[in-house]
Amino acid sequence: MHPPPPGLLTKYLASDKGTLSLLRRCGLTIRGVKPIHALLVVSGAIADPYAAGKLIAFCAISGRGDLRYAHLIFRGLPRPSMFLWNTMMRAHVERDEPIPALNLYCQMLATGNLPNNYTFSFVLRACLHLSALADGRKLHAQVAKLGWESYDFVQNELIHMYATCGCVDSARRVFDQSLHRDVISWTAMVHGYAVSARIEEARELFDKMPERNAVSWSAMMTGYVQAEMFREALALFTEMQRAGTQPNHAGVVGALTACAFLGALDQGRWIHAYVERKKMELDRILGTALIDMYAKCGCIQTALQVFGGMPDRDVFAYTSIISGLSNHGHSEKAIELFRKMEDDSVKPNEITFICVLTSCSRVGLVAEGKNIFDSMSTAHGIEPGVEHYGCLVDLLGRSGLLAEAATTVREMPMEPDAYVLGALLNSCRIHGNVELAKETVESLEELGLDHGGVYVLLSNMYASANRWQHVAEVRKGMESKRVRKVPGCSMIEVDGVACEFVAGDSAHHLNDEILSTLKIMDTQLKVSSAEGGAEIAESWRELVNKPID
Known part of the structure; x- marks a missing residue:
């Protein structure tokens, strides 16, 4: 928008109220604010806390403003009011810039200004974003000293800060001392217990809640998912619907994650239909959850349709669909999408490389896989981890390059783990290299990673080579070490319920x-x-x- 014409500014010169009303004009941008700022300076109205507050609030908080320009105005004021200090801190916190918010708080104290209850709601949130527990405790002491503990929103921020920083017992003490607990404080405590893996306490508190909203249900459901209690998460999702609460974005994502791990395709499809019926935005998080669910439930074509319908795709969406394609035997398509990802300037992460290297391994693209492995550090600035070396060893081993695979293991910059040695052992099984397999099992024994499956695999290899004496030795070693093979299990969905079967x-x-x-x-x-x-x-x-x- 263009600046207001000079005639309009002159008309409002005699009225500060009229000047400030220009800030409410639809479509006003920072370019249009500058003449208003100049007019307030010329008229002397900038010294009025109300006028300065309106101007800075527009620049700092509204989506049409400019925080840098707000700082320029703020620094030009001789004695900013507490409202202005709070406005500036709020602006940084809402932009996920906690350090500048805390710096402003320190500057405010240095000028002799004392914080009020609204101040603490912003700086405590800044500590939460930084997981700065020590600073949060200091702020709690100031809250108590200044007598702001009785305010509900200050207590809620304290509970949330302590809970998110992993100090759940401190959060519970604040919660128990609160005289006016609302749904926000109850939900913050449930969330705190859930993220701290204290699921039973979270559920006990959740069941006692006098009132629940969609955020409360989602907090408990997310806790179940993080604890890999997927059946409980889906049961809670069903209970929420029976209670008449419509799931929010986080609740839907949590339920889809549970469906993915349980293979509960019917319920996952129902949730997808719910998303479309409610016209929920298919953003990156929700789209990725749907892709992951369909891919893990065996519907890779539907996962591709969801991926194609996403308006904006990030690294997580690409990684999810690449992983799904690889797991369903479409390795060439997975590698093709990886190249498209690079062409679209979407930077891959560590998990992306694991998925695409696995795809190369499954179709025997040795040269392609080695080039992708090398590009991690040379083109993308990501140093390969032990998982990536495991993928490279698997790629080389499956292709019959056992000597090169063994050399890769010996020359790794870190100690090989069970995944790396397991990949080498599996390659030995495929190509019948018993001696290298025995050496690999000995390495696993040194690391204490010699579970039952390792010995069974070695025993089977000896049997295939008709080395029955060695088979007997391996079996005898298993008995002396009391090693047992973990029984296999499978899972199917029947009428929307996932059933697990253990051998x-x-x-x-x-x-x-x-x-x-x-x-x-x-x-x-x-x-x-x-x-x-x-x-x-x-x-x-x-x-x-x-x-x-």
Whole structure:
């Protein structure tokens, strides 16, 4: 917008109120504010705290202002009011600039100004953003000294600050001392317990809440997801809907994450339909959650459709779809998307490289994978970690370059972990290199990473090579070390409920019905065996004779 014409400024010269009313004009920008600022200086009205406050508030807080220009006006005032100090601190906190906000607070104290209750709501939030617990405690002491502890929003900021900084017991003391707890303070405490992995205490407090809103439900649900209690998260999501509370953005993302890990496709589709019905914005976070859910539930084409429909894609969206494509056997497409990501100037992160290196490994693109590995440090400034070396070892080993893979392990700048040595061991299994496999298992033993699966794999390799004496030695070693193989498990979704089945466990409440169904299938297969299905029938008989949960 152009500055107001001189005639208009002259008309308002006699009225400060009229001058300030120009700030409310629709479409006014910082260019139009400068003549108003000049007029207030010429008329002397800039010394009025109300006038200065209106001008600085427009420049600092409104989306059409300029914080740098607000600082220029602020520094020109001889004695800024407390409202102006608070406005400037608020502006920095809302822009996620906590350090300038705290610097302003220190400058304010140096000038002899005492903070009021609104001041603490901003500086405590700045400490929260920085996880600056020590500074937060000092501010708490000042709050108590100046007598502002009784204000609800100050107490809520203290609870939130302590809880977010991991000092949940201190947050609980403030919460217990509060005489006027509202839904915000209750939710802050639930969130604090949840992020500190004290889920039982979080749920106990959540159940006691006199009032809940969408943020409260989301806080508890997010806690379940972070604790990998995905069934509980989905159960809570269902309970929230029955309570008549519409899930917010965070709640939907949490529920989709739980669906992804449980393979609960039907419920994930229902949530997607809810998102579309409520016309929720498909931003980066929500879009990535949908991509991840569909990819992990086996619907990679739908995941690609969601990705294609996102108006704005960041590194997390790209990484999620690249991972999904790689896991579904579309490695070439995954690598192609990685190149498109670079062309779109989206900077990959450490996880992106793990996904794309895994894709190269699965299709045997050795040269491509090595170039991508080298580009981490040369083109993107990311030093490869132990996980990336594991991917490189897997790429080389799967392609039969065992000597180069072993050399890579020996020349790593860090100590190899179970992932790196496991990749080398798996390559030895593929190509039948028993001696290198034995050496790798010994390295795993030195690191204390020799779980049951490692010994079983080595034993099977010896058996394939008809080295039965070595098989017996490995089995005897497992018995002497009391090493047990972790039983396998699988998970399926039935009527929107995820059911887990563990090998050797017969505790499932529908165990009899499952066995009965399998026996019926076995009978039908016996009939078909006469028509060429003998091998299939025998496989089903073996399955029926095993314990089933």
